[in-house]
Amino acid sequence: MKAPAGPPKRPFAALAAAVALVLVTAGCGTGAPADSGNGRVTSLTALDYYTDTAEHAHWGELLTSCGRKAGVSVEHRSVPAPSLVPTALRQAQAGTLPDLLMLDNPDLQQFARSGVLTPLREHGVRGDGFGAGILSAGTYQGEAYGLAPTANTLALFYDKAALAEAGVPVPRTWEELRKAAAATTRPGRYGLAVDADASFEATFQFLPFLWSNGGDERHLDTPQAAEALRLWTGLVRDGAMSRSVLGWNQADVHEQFLGGKAAMMVNGPWRIPALEAAKDLDWGVVPLPVPRAGDTLVTPLGGEVWTVPRTGSEARRKKAAEVLACLNEPASMLALARWHHTVPSRRDVAARYAEQVPAMAAFVRSTEGARARTRELGPDWPRTAAAIHTAVQAAVSGQQTPEEALRRAQRAATGS
Template sequence: MNHSSRQRRLTAAALTALAVAVSATACSSGSGSTDAKGAGSGTYTIWDPYPQFDKGSAWAKLLDRCGTEAGVKIKRTAFDTSDLGNKTLLAAQQGNSPDVLIVDNPVVSTLAEAGVITTTDDTKLDTSKADPNLLAAGQSGGKTYGTPIGANTLALYYNKKVLKEAGVDIASVKDWTSLTAALAKVKKAGKKGVTFSAIGTEEGSFQFLPWFWGAGAKLTGLDSAQAVSALSLWKDWLKQGYAPNSVLNNTQTTSWQEFASGDYAFAENGTWQLANARKAGLDYGVLPIPAATGGNAAAPTGGEFVTIPVQDDTARYTTSQKLTTCLTSNGNLYDTDTTLSYVAPTSEVQNKQVAANAGLKPWVDAVKSAKGRTSDDLGTKYPKISEQMWKAVQSALSGSKSPKDALTSAQDAVK
């Protein structure tokens, strides 16, 4: 694909979809320079969303090591997650894309639709070891764009002390009915039930999706009976006092802070809070979010994909593929995903993680049941659907509309 055709395809729609897609989950902060790569100089550029890792970090050293193995020098630039997608689109317009791009998985389909990243067929990248449900987040139109480097997702943290005082056996919590019964016992014992994030942003949709999917609902039908049952569950929890009204404004961070106070029995949150859980000194456990009638609900996957942007000089793909293969090899994934508090995207490395830390098993189970937000070939349709979903959640929980009416309005708006 030549530079001019890439330029034509970078539409306003792609930019709008990207702006929504990058506002999600567990993001780091920071920025980097936008210096161009030295074309033909034996230097390959890598952009990543990990500014928290400096030149002396294990991550930066891994990039350099992979470069050495491929026979090239690495020029790395780290961006804030929220900046990286837009910087990538701009670089493509200017014909100055990085050779390797590590990007939040919901953004992959937007970049693919804009024509700025290659397919694995283009670069002969082997993705056979990645778990299919995680790989699906980078698939669109029957094609695969890159490979996952790690995944995080949502589960229920629980406070063992609070549950013991309320007489709740965590083994009894297997579905929505038993979870709600546990919350009723906790409230009766004078403690607080469950906290989560229902804020009117992508974080709110991200946290609602396990319940939405756990009811059997599909993103193509926001007003289904299953979807209404999921929103009614949350609404009922607020009405009964099992969840606080603060969930309407809670981010995942403020929701976690509520749980860390030690008063709550449950909190919906992600793997990225594991270090904070240890710091809080709570006697906690982790439970995959139950589906309505039992089993594990599909929770949305967070985490990044390693992709290879389109280049005018397609001869660069061979080395870019070597770099990507090195970064996502089983030998390197364990250290990388441990550093990032991610669950690895391959079963072999997941098993190694659990062997080293048995506490990761609920997270591995949750990731194995997880689902990409842009899966089912939704691609760039997802941001619009998500926006209407979080608006419906806000309307229902605030009492301005019933769950059914809120979701009917949401589906009408998507159409």
């Protein structure tokens, strides 16, 4: 999820759970009509949710460049993130899907299941050299339908002066995190800030703790899941984390850290530009702490995949696939990563990028073992994601114990 991501920077599309049903009724005869005359394709359409002025301009520049390489012009349109899926649904029903469609990676499963996306292998587009988790984010039932030029995930940002003053090391384990959060808490400042609100962003932030402790989204009512949730509830109970996290999104968490009201925060690389501009804050960033020394960190993948809808024109799909392949070339990945503080999806490109941009090294390391949120549950993920953030709210607020909240979440996720 890019601010998820993800989004992650952006929340999941609110209508994601309804995509499969609506698109199935729309059928597969979607897309722009074939070009007339000799069938030569001279222009394509592209839809995404990059409405930020700079971000839209960057993507427009790259789409234009890749279109020129493929011999076409690209009409680039962006809609607000919450409008992307509804817009695509209407286009699917009307048979006017764009030639290139960007999707938040958890939404791809819904669209691929409906049959309105083209398998990329049909046009020779491959994901050679991509990280396994990143590649799986664009895959449905073993078939790749989308590729993400870059990805993002979460890490731990910390105030160097606050930790130094408290005499605690940068935390690498949960116990060290507890100690550092307690030691850096003082009047007007909490030790740690996370997003625990009633949204998919909170689920995104909780997943590294769940997964790194051996928890499983298919079985939420386990001791491993309860232990992960107790970490958060304990920090609030002990006063090292504000109870206000129940209403904070990732942007709010960032503002707490930026304003000196939190010594550490869980957040994504999209926060780096604002942090670099902060003159009075000396900060660092490391991978999230793991339960015990030697444990493997598992984080969720944020970011967007580009797809080729199954339009009515084979020629248009072929040209769209050429543009999509260009978006995923190393040079494109590096340009996007530098513009937006994301992680290139090819492992070798990401390694070079980490050397060039040290602030991104923690995110590059974390994406190496990162996991697509839909890997286990596919199109059924949104219901479980909602059950998880509901459990977080119930436990952190003290309304239920972690065990009770997760038992209820398991029933909600499975419909039992």
